[in-house]
Amino acid sequence: MEYKTQARQHPTLSPEMQATTTDANMPRDPHTPHVAPRLTDHDDPAIHAMEAVYGPLTTLMDHEVTTWTPPPGSGGHLGRYLWTDAFGVLNFITLAEELDSSKYLAFAMALVTSVHDTLGRTRDQSRRLDHATDKEPLKGGLRIGKAHETGDDGDGQYHHYLTMWMFALNRLSVATGDPRYNDLALQLAQAIHPRFFVHGVEATRMVYKISVDMETVLNPREGSLDAILGLGVFRLLQATAVTQGRQSGLLKQEIAEYEEILRRDGRVRPSSDLLDLGMGLWATSLFPGEEWAQAYREASLALAEKHLDPQSPLLQRDPSHRLAFREFGACLGILCDDVENAKLTDDVRSVLSFWEHHVAQGKGESVQPISKVMYAACRHPGAFKVSYLLGKKLPEGL
Template sequence: MASTQTLTHFVEAMKMVYGPFDHLTTPEAATHFTFPSNPGAGGHRGRYLWTDAFGVVNFVTLSRETSSDVYLTLAKRLVQTVHDTLGRTRDGTSRLPRATDEEPLKGGLRIGKLAATGPDADGQYHHYLTLWMFALNRLALAAQDRRYNDLAVQLARAVHPHFMVGGRSGGPPSRMVWKVSMDLDEVLVPSEGALDAVTGYVICRLLQRTAARMGGERSQDGDLLSAEIHDYKHLMEHGGRLRPRASRDPLDLGMGLWTCHLVPDEPWAAAMVEAGLESARFVMDETRGVVARDPSRRLAFRELGACMGLKCVDSGDELKGRADGVVNFWRRYLDETTDEDLRPISKVMLAAAMIPGAWKDDYLADG
């Protein structure tokens, strides 16, 4: 369990995004808590999918660290708030196309970008959606409520075909796309994210495993999400996607390590972790790596992603020590060196890097 001091810093970081929740003493009170839209998660109507995915998992961590159901209730409350905001059109008048009250995630979830149009417009990102699936999965395990994993499965099925570019004559997909429109119908960024196929495969396997454990449904063709897993695996095995990559982008590095640690039984994942740790020795070097730059040229949330990833794998005392050093730096200087619009995402990632908790696959194993 985390120290009292670390837990205090964790709560303070989360309060900056989600408001003064530490006065809540009962789950009933938490049920009626309203998350502020300002500062909020830094997105449209106060919600941003990546930030809130971290928020949900961090609340699960707080629940376990404090043995308090208040924080588990806040996680559930945040999930409902996100679904009611990012699962609806920007004016809030209707659910996204294809979604219904019975299947609220069948239309996917908006990113939460502030702009409706333009080069950085709202839409749907595959890597944000898979992160939200993970958050739902963690809540399902922590609350012992399979409905959240079922929602993640619903989301996985709904968005999967819209990010796939199919092969000829109905064959397997040849590649993926990075971003699609809010209604899932139009490709906005045709390039493929470096980790999209890998993350899709890993998260779908995780959802499948949890469904089997919690008595979830099975597809007519066999295991749940078997078609989606097959497509992701096909993409992974072609085009060099499983080639051990030594990314020197801290966020890419950290999220890659985190993703791979969820499938320790797969040799390709072990190879990617090994390559990632080698890269981390450069990235986290205080004399020549990213962390050696002037703070004005550094982005907290990207470095904190690397720190979280390093703490989810067996990275050794030296690298974990360097990660702790980066976390402590940003804990002291984040507010004065980070633009206001990046503070919410940086704060939730700071908390996760301080106490990875539910981000680690074995954390809820006894739940």
């Protein structure tokens, strides 16, 4: 396969994106420095994993790139699944930077449009979700994309999926220099936030899952990372908005409520679940210099050393009883931390090498799209790091 290096271009925005602003032709920054391609392996396993989900990418001609739409391969309802596609967008941003090829930004933008057009609508696709309009397409939130409409594992909305999607929109906004993607993330944040909060007489708490129409609580427990991810991502959206000329304090009230949850809980502790462990470790990068985040990071790394040891009970299980994407979550958190720990680094390599065989051979659980995109992220975690987008103006204080 041959990679094509192109001058950076900004593909035509969809009508959905144009609806978020009165100026659909906002100027781009012409001074973005050229960064030489850093990824040169034409047989890179991460790219193969992405192509297994999103179809041929590296061989597409220019005219095919401009008309590309993502195939229904993300493993969810009508082919879209919010968590998988959030990773897909972030991976495309990384590939755009690593290959210095704007076509991967075109793929990311097309994937965003597809997700909003599918998961931002009812399951029969007859209308937008309740509260959403053509002008404000994310006011109704976004469906998870579960295969079944109802039941214990039925469709609805997850807070942590939504915040990960907001992060992907924010990174795309920075990568393209287009504030409208961050505007959409802000729109989504303001729409879903109050639906996940229950204000009691004695305390405020969060819920884990709500219905597609955002009217009913489907799972009342609190997610172990929801407040941390919410606080970190909402701060990022607000800070980015200021650098893009928007007013300050757009999420002031929402941020205060996340802070209240964390104060109530006192000392937050990392989870032994590998996915939560890794994503929590990743989230600490959103809180540089904060004492509680440093303590959380150190505790997370200690747990990771225990659970990712090749002789640990978790990794000694038969592959049929292991979940690749959960282990990839732990690996991603460590890789984004840039930890200087040779043993832990070797353990991460060992986990990735173990699953690489299964991913390449299409064996077992690892063939799931969610596992493939998370594997690709582990191989090239770039855009998951807030400081990654070189030459782009980062929000002050981050």
